[in-house]
Amino acid sequence: MQITVTVNGVEYTRDVEPRLLLVHFLRDELGLTGTHWGCDTSNCGVCVVLLDGLPAKSCTVLAVMADGHEVRTVEGLAGADGLDPVQQAFSDMHGLQCGFCTPGMLLTSRALLDRNPDPSPAEIREAISGQVCRCTGYENIVRAVRAAADRAAEAGTAAGTVTS
Numbered sequence: 001m002q003i004t005v006t007v008n009g010v011e012y013t014r015d016v017e018p019r020l021l022l023v024h025f026l027r028d029e030l031g032l033t034g035t036h037w038g039c040d041t042s043n044c045g046v047c048v049v050l051l052d053g054l055p056a057k058s059c060t061v062l063a064v065m066a067d068g069h070e071v072r073t074v075e076g077l078a079g080a081d082g083l084d085p086v087q088q089a090f091s092d093m094h095g096l097q098c099g100f101c102t103p104g105m106l107l108t109s110r111a112l113l114d115r116n117p118d119p120s121p122a123e124i125r126e127a128i129s130g131q132v133c134r135c136t137g138y139e140n141i142v143r144a145v146r147a148a149a150d151r152a153a154e155a156g157t158a159a160g161t162v163t164s
């Protein structure tokens, strides 16, 4: 089937098998390997991308289901002005170790701050509850998301989004 998907603002048209998963479309067809593939059973959350602005586990979405839609991956987070505030905060607050879970964590956090610029720690934990980190524990991740929210507020930008 021929599909056209907009990924990080770029339109891609490809012929794909109907059974191809979005995670494999992104990684193998487009070479966007920042989206990780872990459990393949919808449990770990490392494959999360934003589908029309909402977090979606790309191992549970067929590529054909993304036809005509917009996908944002971790490669599309940084903008012309540099890292997204969430990326910077994860770096500053040691919100990652091996980094395997990080792309999904970043995108889920970005989506949370876009809809709720001032989340409580409990709301942050709920937002990332579908994602497993095997390394850091979640304390620094929650701190990083809060730090991104605080910096965005200080900078006077409602959600701190950096768009390219």
Ligand code: FES
Binding pocket: 036, 037, 038, 039, 040, 041, 042, 043, 044, 045, 046, 047, 048, 057, 058, 059, 060
């Ligand atoms: S690879 Fe998608 S949830 Fe684990």
Ligand code: FES
Binding pocket: 095, 096, 097, 098, 099, 100, 101, 102, 132, 133, 134, 135, 136
């Ligand atoms: S930083 Fe290693 S799995 Fe989260």
